[in-house]
Amino acid sequence: MTILVTGGAGFIGSNFVIDWLESKDEPVINLDKLTYAGNLENLAGLQDDPRYAFVRGDIGDRPFIEILLQKHKPRALIHFAAESHVDRSIHGPDDFIQTNIVGTFNLLEAVRAYFSAMDEAGKSSFRFLHVSTDEVYGSLEVGAPAFSETHPYEPNSPYSASKASSDHLVRAYHHTYGLPVLTTNCSNNYGPYQFPEKLIPLMIVNALAGKSLPIYGDGMQIRDWLYVSDHCAAIRRVLDAGCLGETYNIGGWNEKPNREIVHAIIGLLDELRPRSDGISYGEQIATVADRPGHDRRYAIDASKIERELGWRPAETFVTGIRKTVLWYLEHPEWVGNVQSGAYRDWLEKNYAQRDK
Numbered sequence: 001m002t003i004l005v006t007g008g009a010g011f012i013g014s015n016f017v018i019d020w021l022e023s024k025d026e027p028v029i030n031l032d033k034l035t036y037a038g039n040l041e042n043l044a045g046l047q048d049d050p051r052y053a054f055v056r057g058d059i060g061d062r063p064f065i066e067i068l069l070q071k072h073k074p075r076a077l078i079h080f081a082a083e084s085h086v087d088r089s090i091h092g093p094d095d096f097i098q099t100n101i102v103g104t105f106n107l108l109e110a111v112r113a114y115f116s117a118m119d120e121a122g123k124s125s126f127r128f129l130h131v132s133t134d135e136v137y138g139s140l141e142v143g144a145p146a147f148s149e150t151h152p153y154e155p156n157s158p159y160s161a162s163k164a165s166s167d168h169l170v171r172a173y174h175h176t177y178g179l180p181v182l183t184t185n186c187s188n189n190y191g192p193y194q195f196p197e198k199l200i201p202l203m204i205v206n207a208l209a210g211k212s213l214p215i216y217g218d219g220m221q222i223r224d225w226l227y228v229s230d231h232c233a234a235i236r237r238v239l240d241a242g243c244l245g246e247t248y249n250i251g252g253w254n255e256k257p258n259r260e261i262v263h264a265i266i267g268l269l270d271e272l273r274p275r276s277d278g279i280s281y282g283e284q285i286a287t288v289a290d291r292p293g294h295d296r297r298y299a300i301d302a303s304k305i306e307r308e309l310g311w312r313p314a315e316t317f318v319t320g321i322r323k324t325v326l327w328y329l330e331h332p333e334w335v336g337n338v339q340s341g342a343y344r345d346w347l348e349k350n351y352a353q354r355d356k
């Protein structure tokens with residue numbers, strides 16, 4: 001048995017692949033296009049693991065996906081591949097439409113053909129798990145109840161609109177064609193291997209480099225935060241026991257304004273790696289103009305997955321953020337390679353040699 005993961009060289013995908021092979025013996029095929037967000041260095045530790053294989057390709061390339069499915073015959077597909085950065089979607093939405101909507105559509109079509117040719121035993125065990133976000137639900141007023149799975153879809157950015165669209169396609173393939181799908185909508189993740197364009201790694205990396213710590217507007221945008229290994233465990237649980245066609249919200253029960261996140265990081269850095277001049281990293285905070293259409297609050301009600309599948313996050317924010325800051329402090333080479341762009345040469349350097 002084998003699973004196929006799309007986007008496994010990205011932040012959550014690479015954590016998932018590592019986590020999967022630590023907890024199971026089942027092989028993983030990682031299909032990734034290696035956009036700027038794909039970093040094979042994250043998976044360097046698996047390079048010689050016979051249970052792991054990397055394939056470079058685009059989810060939008062249907063004939064290629066069809067061949068891949070025929071070759072490896074996965075018993076499940078976990079779909080992480082996406083353009084994922086809201087700011088980038090505001091400056092250039094095209095790639096978001098192509099990958100998140102058209103790419104997911106092509107993937108679904110290839111999987112539909114693969115699934116329909118399976119025998120009954122194969123059909124009954126096959127799963128297509130679509131990884132999505134809480135951002136599809138839109139923005140909440142302070143004090144309003146957290147997003148449940150039945151909250152209306154009200155996406156506000158090109159990113160969230162493209163993810164909402166992919167969620168609808170996945171749902172439709174279940175209802176129309178009987179594809180055995182599962183969808184998860186998760187809150188903001190943080191942890192190792194996150195590209196330093198997102199809030200938490202950006203703050204750590206900028207603080208250490210003596211750069212400013214930019215906070216959008218009043219910094220009171222509220223998000224729910226989940227340590228990435230908890231997200232991976234939740235996906236494994238949904239894959240094992242989720243009800244076909246259902247969606248599951250995944251969250252950390254941990255709503256915090258961005259400003260508080262930044263202060264938590266500053267506190268940890270002041271403790272673990274104090275500035276040589278003895279002044280707090282807080283001095284580097286700079287307020288910048290808010291993002292257009294910035295959602296004020298997301299909050300996830302993750303009680304369904306707890307009630308039905310028995311999953312709850314293992315980490316609190318206090319434990320997860322300390323692990324995260326420590327990971328970035330202990331991996332200056334990873335950070336340096338991402339900042340210099342050297343991570344993009346990793347495939348060339350490490351695989352060219354092996355091909356020979």
Ligand SMILES: NC(=O)c1ccc[n+]([C@@H]2O[C@H](COP(=O)([O-])OP(=O)(O)OC[C@H]3O[C@@H](n4cnc5c(N)ncnc54)[C@H](O)[C@@H]3O)[C@@H](O)[C@H]2O)c1
Binds near residue numbers: 039059084131
């Ligand atoms: N990061 C979060 O906080 C968060 C929260 C909830 C849900 N999600 C969802 O989880 C998934 C993974 O998020 P992430 O933060 O790891 O993203 P990421 O941007 O770090 O990684 C995305 C990966 O997908 C690959 N990719 C992009 N386009 C592709 C294509 N056309 N074909 C094949 N591969 C392609 C990239 O190379 C990269 O490796 C996304 O679907 C995202 O919407 C993310």
